[in-house]
Amino acid sequence: MANEIKVSLREVQGQGASRRLRRAGSVPGIVYGGGREPAMVQFNHNEIWLAQHNEWFYSSIITLNLDGTTQQVLLRDLQRHPFKQQILHLDFQRVNANEVLVASVPLTFINEEISPAGKSADVTVSHELKDVTIACLPGNLPQSIEVDLSELKAGDMVYLSDLKLPEGVEIPALKLGADHNTAVVTAK
Template identity: 75%
Template sequence: MAKSHEIKVARRDMQGQGASRRLRHAGVVPGIVYGGDREPVMVQFNHNEIWLAQFNDWFYSSIIDLNLDGTIHKVLLRDMQRHPYKQLVMHLDFQRVNDNEVLHASVPLTFINEDTSPAGKAADVLVTHELKEVAIACLPKDLPESIEVDLGALKAGDIIYLSGLKLPAGVEIPALKLGKGHDDAVVIAKVAGAEEEASAE
Protein backbone atom coordinates (compact mmCIF):
# COMPACT_ATOMS: atom_id res chain seq x y z
CA MET A 1 0.00 0.00 0.00
CA ALA A 2 1.28 3.47 -0.83
CA LYS A 3 1.95 5.87 1.98
CA SER A 4 -0.67 8.62 2.31
CA HIS A 5 0.32 12.25 2.71
CA GLU A 6 -1.49 14.89 4.74
CA ILE A 7 -2.23 18.43 3.55
CA LYS A 8 -4.05 20.96 5.69
CA VAL A 9 -6.94 22.74 4.05
CA ALA A 10 -9.43 25.40 5.14
CA ARG A 11 -13.05 25.95 4.18
CA ARG A 12 -13.57 28.70 1.60
CA ASP A 13 -16.56 31.02 1.88
CA MET A 14 -15.75 33.40 -0.97
CA GLN A 15 -16.60 32.33 -4.52
CA GLY A 16 -16.29 33.86 -7.98
CA GLN A 17 -13.39 35.13 -10.07
CA GLY A 18 -12.85 38.28 -8.04
CA ALA A 19 -12.70 36.33 -4.79
CA SER A 20 -10.31 33.80 -6.31
CA ARG A 21 -7.98 36.60 -7.46
CA ARG A 22 -7.93 38.04 -3.95
CA LEU A 23 -7.11 34.65 -2.50
CA ARG A 24 -4.22 34.13 -4.91
CA HIS A 25 -2.81 37.57 -4.08
CA ALA A 26 -2.88 36.48 -0.44
CA GLY A 27 -0.88 33.31 -1.19
CA VAL A 28 -3.89 31.01 -1.16
CA VAL A 29 -5.04 28.48 -3.79
CA PRO A 30 -8.81 27.98 -4.22
CA GLY A 31 -10.08 24.45 -4.73
CA ILE A 32 -12.94 22.02 -4.39
CA VAL A 33 -13.41 18.59 -2.82
CA TYR A 34 -16.21 16.46 -4.26
CA GLY A 35 -17.45 12.91 -4.63
CA GLY A 36 -18.48 10.15 -2.30
CA ASP A 37 -21.68 10.48 -0.31
CA ARG A 38 -20.95 14.06 0.85
CA GLU A 39 -21.70 17.44 -0.66
CA PRO A 40 -18.91 19.27 -2.53
CA VAL A 41 -16.85 21.56 -0.29
CA MET A 42 -15.19 24.78 -1.43
CA VAL A 43 -11.71 24.88 0.11
CA GLN A 44 -8.44 26.82 0.07
CA PHE A 45 -4.80 25.75 0.37
CA ASN A 46 -1.52 27.38 1.33
CA HIS A 47 0.14 28.10 -2.01
CA ASN A 48 3.71 27.43 -0.87
CA GLU A 49 2.77 24.01 0.48
CA ILE A 50 0.99 23.08 -2.75
CA TRP A 51 3.81 24.48 -4.90
CA LEU A 52 6.33 22.22 -3.15
CA ALA A 53 4.02 19.19 -3.14
CA GLN A 54 3.44 19.35 -6.90
CA PHE A 55 7.07 18.43 -7.60
CA ASN A 56 6.50 14.97 -6.09
CA ASP A 57 5.02 12.00 -7.94
CA TRP A 58 2.83 11.14 -4.94
CA PHE A 59 0.90 14.38 -5.35
CA TYR A 60 -0.58 13.10 -8.63
CA SER A 61 -0.97 9.38 -7.98
CA SER A 62 -1.30 8.77 -4.22
CA ILE A 63 -4.17 9.04 -1.82
CA ILE A 64 -3.87 12.34 0.04
CA ASP A 65 -5.31 13.01 3.48
CA LEU A 66 -6.90 16.46 3.37
CA ASN A 67 -7.21 17.71 6.94
CA LEU A 68 -10.25 19.98 7.01
CA ASP A 69 -10.92 21.29 10.53
CA GLY A 70 -9.66 18.02 12.01
CA THR A 71 -11.71 15.83 9.65
CA ILE A 72 -9.68 13.72 7.21
CA HIS A 73 -10.93 13.47 3.63
CA LYS A 74 -9.12 10.76 1.64
CA VAL A 75 -8.81 12.13 -1.88
CA LEU A 76 -7.06 11.91 -5.24
CA LEU A 77 -6.02 14.92 -7.30
CA ARG A 78 -8.23 15.10 -10.38
CA ASP A 79 -7.29 18.49 -11.84
CA MET A 80 -4.73 21.22 -11.27
CA GLN A 81 -4.71 24.52 -13.12
CA ARG A 82 -1.40 26.38 -13.39
CA HIS A 83 -0.76 29.93 -14.57
CA PRO A 84 0.53 29.86 -18.18
CA TYR A 85 3.81 31.60 -17.32
CA LYS A 86 3.90 32.55 -13.64
CA GLN A 87 4.98 30.12 -10.91
CA LEU A 88 1.44 29.95 -9.67
CA VAL A 89 -1.10 27.20 -9.02
CA MET A 90 -4.52 28.57 -9.91
CA HIS A 91 -7.03 25.93 -8.78
CA LEU A 92 -7.21 22.34 -7.46
CA ASP A 93 -9.89 19.66 -7.78
CA PHE A 94 -9.82 16.67 -5.44
CA GLN A 95 -12.14 13.66 -5.52
CA ARG A 96 -12.96 11.69 -2.37
CA VAL A 97 -12.23 7.97 -2.46
CA ASN A 98 -14.26 5.17 -0.90
CA ASP A 99 -12.27 2.35 0.71
CA ASN A 100 -14.63 -0.22 -0.81
CA GLU A 101 -14.86 1.16 -4.34
CA VAL A 102 -12.41 0.49 -7.15
CA LEU A 103 -10.69 3.67 -8.25
CA HIS A 104 -8.97 4.53 -11.53
CA ALA A 105 -5.73 6.45 -11.50
CA SER A 106 -2.54 7.00 -13.49
CA VAL A 107 0.67 6.11 -11.70
CA PRO A 108 4.26 6.78 -12.80
CA LEU A 109 6.58 4.04 -14.00
CA THR A 110 9.97 3.74 -12.29
CA PHE A 111 12.68 2.16 -14.45
CA ILE A 112 15.47 0.30 -12.64
CA ASN A 113 18.68 -1.56 -13.59
CA GLU A 114 18.83 -0.14 -17.12
CA ASP A 115 22.53 0.76 -16.84
CA THR A 116 23.49 -2.78 -15.84
CA SER A 117 21.37 -4.56 -18.46
CA PRO A 118 22.91 -6.08 -21.64
CA ALA A 119 21.06 -3.44 -23.69
CA GLY A 120 22.15 -0.62 -21.40
CA LYS A 121 25.80 -1.66 -21.61
CA ALA A 122 25.81 -1.93 -25.41
CA ALA A 123 27.03 1.18 -27.18
CA ASP A 124 24.95 0.52 -30.30
CA VAL A 125 21.61 -0.02 -28.51
CA LEU A 126 19.11 2.76 -27.86
CA VAL A 127 16.71 2.12 -24.97
CA THR A 128 13.55 4.21 -25.21
CA HIS A 129 10.86 4.61 -22.55
CA GLU A 130 7.64 4.73 -24.57
CA LEU A 131 5.42 5.32 -21.52
CA LYS A 132 6.09 7.28 -18.35
CA GLU A 133 2.87 6.37 -16.56
CA VAL A 134 0.14 3.75 -16.73
CA ALA A 135 -3.61 3.84 -16.05
CA ILE A 136 -4.58 1.28 -13.40
CA ALA A 137 -7.60 0.17 -11.39
CA CYS A 138 -7.55 -1.02 -7.77
CA LEU A 139 -8.99 -0.49 -4.33
CA PRO A 140 -7.59 2.54 -2.47
CA LYS A 141 -5.64 0.31 -0.06
CA ASP A 142 -3.74 -1.22 -3.00
CA LEU A 143 -2.86 2.01 -4.81
CA PRO A 144 0.92 2.12 -5.46
CA GLU A 145 2.88 5.37 -5.69
CA SER A 146 4.64 3.96 -8.75
CA ILE A 147 5.18 0.70 -10.63
CA GLU A 148 8.72 -0.61 -11.02
CA VAL A 149 9.94 -1.78 -14.41
CA ASP A 150 13.05 -3.95 -13.97
CA LEU A 151 15.24 -3.66 -17.08
CA GLY A 152 18.06 -5.82 -15.70
CA ALA A 153 17.57 -8.55 -18.33
CA LEU A 154 16.82 -6.22 -21.26
CA LYS A 155 18.67 -7.19 -24.45
CA ALA A 156 18.99 -5.62 -27.90
CA GLY A 157 15.73 -6.08 -29.81
CA ASP A 158 13.62 -6.64 -26.68
CA ILE A 159 10.27 -4.94 -26.19
CA ILE A 160 8.49 -4.79 -22.84
CA TYR A 161 4.72 -4.47 -23.15
CA LEU A 162 2.06 -3.50 -20.62
CA SER A 163 1.21 -7.17 -20.22
CA GLY A 164 4.81 -7.81 -19.17
CA LEU A 165 4.71 -5.47 -16.18
CA LYS A 166 4.80 -7.00 -12.71
CA LEU A 167 1.84 -5.41 -10.96
CA PRO A 168 1.40 -5.19 -7.19
CA ALA A 169 -1.29 -7.38 -5.65
CA GLY A 170 -4.79 -6.09 -6.28
CA VAL A 171 -3.76 -3.86 -9.20
CA GLU A 172 -4.82 -4.32 -12.82
CA ILE A 173 -4.50 -2.47 -16.11
CA PRO A 174 -8.01 -2.00 -17.60
CA ALA A 175 -6.65 -1.41 -21.13
CA LEU A 176 -5.46 -5.02 -21.33
CA LYS A 177 -9.07 -6.21 -21.19
CA LEU A 178 -9.73 -4.42 -24.48
CA GLY A 179 -7.54 -6.74 -26.55
CA LYS A 180 -4.01 -7.07 -27.90
CA GLY A 181 -4.27 -3.79 -29.74
CA HIS A 182 -4.17 -2.01 -26.37
CA ASP A 183 -1.09 -3.86 -25.10
CA ASP A 184 1.20 -0.88 -25.66
CA ALA A 185 4.99 -1.00 -25.65
CA VAL A 186 6.55 0.35 -22.48
CA VAL A 187 10.26 -0.03 -23.29
CA ILE A 188 12.02 -0.73 -26.60
CA ALA A 189 15.69 -1.65 -26.99
CA LYS A 190 16.59 -0.76 -30.60
CA VAL A 191 19.91 -1.34 -32.31
CA ALA A 192 21.12 2.05 -33.51
CA GLY A 193 20.75 2.41 -37.27
CA ALA A 194 18.46 -0.61 -37.63
CA GLU A 195 15.40 1.57 -38.10
CA GLU A 196 17.06 3.64 -40.82
CA GLU A 197 18.21 0.49 -42.65
CA ALA A 198 14.70 -0.98 -42.54
CA SER A 199 13.26 2.24 -43.96
CA ALA A 200 15.81 2.26 -46.78
CA GLU A 201 14.94 -1.31 -47.74
Protein backbone atom coordinates in the same frame (compact mmCIF):
# COMPACT_ATOMS: atom_id res chain seq x y z
CA MET B 1 4.98 9.02 4.73
CA ALA B 2 1.98 10.94 6.00
CA ASN B 3 0.68 12.81 2.98
CA GLU B 4 -1.46 15.32 4.86
CA ILE B 5 -2.40 18.78 3.66
CA LYS B 6 -4.23 21.42 5.70
CA VAL B 7 -7.27 22.95 4.06
CA SER B 8 -10.00 25.40 5.06
CA LEU B 9 -13.47 26.07 3.68
CA ARG B 10 -13.93 29.14 1.55
CA GLU B 11 -17.10 31.10 1.88
CA VAL B 12 -16.97 33.12 -1.33
CA GLN B 13 -16.68 31.84 -4.85
CA GLY B 14 -16.35 33.28 -8.30
CA GLN B 15 -13.61 34.72 -10.44
CA GLY B 16 -13.04 37.88 -8.38
CA ALA B 17 -12.99 36.01 -5.09
CA SER B 18 -10.50 33.49 -6.52
CA ARG B 19 -8.20 36.31 -7.62
CA ARG B 20 -8.30 37.85 -4.16
CA LEU B 21 -7.46 34.45 -2.63
CA ARG B 22 -4.48 34.01 -4.94
CA ARG B 23 -3.16 37.50 -4.15
CA ALA B 24 -3.43 36.63 -0.44
CA GLY B 25 -1.29 33.51 -0.92
CA SER B 26 -4.03 30.88 -1.12
CA VAL B 27 -5.14 28.47 -3.82
CA PRO B 28 -8.86 27.88 -4.46
CA GLY B 29 -9.99 24.31 -4.89
CA ILE B 30 -12.86 21.88 -4.77
CA VAL B 31 -13.33 18.49 -3.11
CA TYR B 32 -16.08 16.32 -4.62
CA GLY B 33 -17.39 12.77 -4.76
CA GLY B 34 -17.75 10.15 -2.07
CA GLY B 35 -21.53 10.54 -1.92
CA ARG B 36 -21.26 13.99 -0.34
CA GLU B 37 -21.81 17.53 -1.55
CA PRO B 38 -18.85 19.28 -3.20
CA ALA B 39 -16.87 21.50 -0.83
CA MET B 40 -15.27 24.76 -1.90
CA VAL B 41 -11.89 24.91 -0.15
CA GLN B 42 -8.66 26.89 -0.07
CA PHE B 43 -5.06 25.79 0.43
CA ASN B 44 -1.88 27.56 1.46
CA HIS B 45 0.00 28.19 -1.81
CA ASN B 46 3.48 27.56 -0.41
CA GLU B 47 2.46 24.24 1.14
CA ILE B 48 0.86 23.08 -2.14
CA TRP B 49 3.81 24.37 -4.18
CA LEU B 50 6.24 22.28 -2.12
CA ALA B 51 3.96 19.20 -2.15
CA GLN B 52 3.48 19.27 -5.92
CA HIS B 53 7.21 18.68 -6.43
CA ASN B 54 6.81 15.16 -5.00
CA GLU B 55 5.62 12.12 -6.96
CA TRP B 56 3.23 11.10 -4.16
CA PHE B 57 1.18 14.26 -4.70
CA TYR B 58 0.01 13.01 -8.10
CA SER B 59 -0.33 9.28 -7.53
CA SER B 60 -1.23 8.49 -3.93
CA ILE B 61 -4.06 8.96 -1.50
CA ILE B 62 -3.76 12.33 0.27
CA THR B 63 -5.32 13.19 3.60
CA LEU B 64 -6.97 16.61 3.71
CA ASN B 65 -7.20 18.02 7.22
CA LEU B 66 -10.21 20.33 7.48
CA ASP B 67 -10.36 21.81 10.98
CA GLY B 68 -9.46 18.49 12.63
CA THR B 69 -11.61 16.27 10.40
CA THR B 70 -9.81 14.31 7.71
CA GLN B 71 -10.83 13.13 4.26
CA GLN B 72 -9.01 10.72 1.97
CA VAL B 73 -8.72 12.23 -1.52
CA LEU B 74 -6.97 11.77 -4.85
CA LEU B 75 -5.75 14.69 -7.00
CA ARG B 76 -7.78 14.88 -10.20
CA ASP B 77 -6.74 18.24 -11.66
CA LEU B 78 -4.10 20.89 -11.04
CA GLN B 79 -4.07 24.16 -12.97
CA ARG B 80 -0.85 26.19 -13.17
CA HIS B 81 -0.24 29.71 -14.39
CA PRO B 82 1.29 29.65 -17.90
CA PHE B 83 4.52 31.42 -16.91
CA LYS B 84 4.46 32.31 -13.21
CA GLN B 85 5.37 29.81 -10.53
CA GLN B 86 1.81 29.75 -9.30
CA ILE B 87 -0.88 27.12 -8.87
CA LEU B 88 -4.29 28.47 -9.85
CA HIS B 89 -6.76 25.74 -8.85
CA LEU B 90 -6.94 22.18 -7.48
CA ASP B 91 -9.59 19.47 -7.85
CA PHE B 92 -9.65 16.53 -5.44
CA GLN B 93 -11.92 13.50 -5.50
CA ARG B 94 -12.96 11.87 -2.23
CA VAL B 95 -11.98 8.21 -2.01
CA ASN B 96 -14.19 5.44 -0.70
CA ALA B 97 -12.12 2.54 0.68
CA ASN B 98 -14.57 -0.02 -0.81
CA GLU B 99 -14.81 1.40 -4.35
CA VAL B 100 -12.38 0.62 -7.15
CA LEU B 101 -10.66 3.75 -8.41
CA VAL B 102 -8.89 4.44 -11.68
CA ALA B 103 -5.65 6.41 -11.42
CA SER B 104 -2.53 7.17 -13.39
CA VAL B 105 0.64 5.85 -11.72
CA PRO B 106 4.23 6.68 -12.77
CA LEU B 107 6.58 3.97 -14.02
CA THR B 108 10.03 3.66 -12.41
CA PHE B 109 12.67 2.10 -14.67
CA ILE B 110 15.38 0.14 -12.83
CA ASN B 111 18.52 -1.80 -13.81
CA GLU B 112 18.75 -0.32 -17.30
CA GLU B 113 22.49 0.33 -16.90
CA ILE B 114 23.24 -3.36 -16.16
CA SER B 115 21.10 -4.80 -18.98
CA PRO B 116 22.74 -6.11 -22.16
CA ALA B 117 20.92 -3.41 -24.15
CA GLY B 118 22.00 -0.69 -21.71
CA LYS B 119 25.65 -1.70 -21.93
CA SER B 120 25.70 -1.72 -25.73
CA ALA B 121 26.79 1.52 -27.39
CA ASP B 122 24.79 0.94 -30.59
CA VAL B 123 21.43 0.24 -28.88
CA THR B 124 18.95 2.96 -27.93
CA VAL B 125 16.61 2.16 -25.05
CA SER B 126 13.42 4.20 -25.41
CA HIS B 127 10.89 4.65 -22.61
CA GLU B 128 7.64 4.82 -24.57
CA LEU B 129 5.42 5.41 -21.52
CA LYS B 130 6.14 7.32 -18.33
CA ASP B 131 2.92 6.38 -16.52
CA VAL B 132 0.14 3.82 -16.76
CA THR B 133 -3.56 3.90 -15.90
CA ILE B 134 -4.51 1.30 -13.30
CA ALA B 135 -7.63 0.19 -11.43
CA CYS B 136 -7.57 -0.94 -7.80
CA LEU B 137 -8.98 -0.38 -4.35
CA PRO B 138 -7.52 2.71 -2.62
CA GLY B 139 -5.63 0.55 -0.13
CA ASN B 140 -3.74 -1.16 -2.98
CA LEU B 141 -2.77 2.03 -4.85
CA PRO B 142 1.01 1.95 -5.48
CA GLN B 143 3.06 5.16 -5.59
CA SER B 144 4.80 3.83 -8.72
CA ILE B 145 5.27 0.62 -10.68
CA GLU B 146 8.80 -0.66 -11.20
CA VAL B 147 9.89 -1.86 -14.62
CA ASP B 148 12.94 -4.12 -14.28
CA LEU B 149 15.11 -3.82 -17.41
CA SER B 150 17.97 -6.09 -16.23
CA GLU B 151 17.20 -8.73 -18.91
CA LEU B 152 16.57 -6.28 -21.78
CA LYS B 153 18.52 -7.16 -24.95
CA ALA B 154 18.79 -5.44 -28.33
CA GLY B 155 15.55 -5.87 -30.25
CA ASP B 156 13.48 -6.59 -27.11
CA MET B 157 10.29 -4.81 -26.16
CA VAL B 158 8.53 -4.64 -22.80
CA TYR B 159 4.73 -4.48 -23.06
CA LEU B 160 2.03 -3.52 -20.56
CA SER B 161 1.23 -7.21 -20.07
CA ASP B 162 4.87 -7.81 -19.00
CA LEU B 163 4.64 -5.43 -16.03
CA LYS B 164 4.71 -7.01 -12.57
CA LEU B 165 1.76 -5.42 -10.80
CA PRO B 166 1.18 -5.42 -7.05
CA GLU B 167 -1.62 -7.63 -5.77
CA GLY B 168 -5.09 -6.21 -6.38
CA VAL B 169 -3.92 -3.89 -9.18
CA GLU B 170 -4.89 -4.29 -12.83
CA ILE B 171 -4.51 -2.39 -16.07
CA PRO B 172 -7.96 -1.78 -17.61
CA ALA B 173 -6.53 -1.31 -21.13
CA LEU B 174 -5.46 -4.97 -21.21
CA LYS B 175 -9.11 -6.05 -20.94
CA LEU B 176 -9.81 -4.33 -24.26
CA GLY B 177 -7.75 -6.81 -26.27
CA ALA B 178 -4.30 -7.40 -27.73
CA ASP B 179 -4.37 -4.11 -29.67
CA HIS B 180 -4.18 -2.23 -26.36
CA ASN B 181 -1.09 -4.05 -25.11
CA THR B 182 1.15 -1.02 -25.64
CA ALA B 183 4.95 -1.10 -25.64
CA VAL B 184 6.45 0.40 -22.49
CA VAL B 185 10.16 0.09 -23.42
CA THR B 186 11.91 -0.65 -26.72
CA ALA B 187 15.57 -1.47 -27.33
CA LYS B 188 16.64 -0.81 -30.92
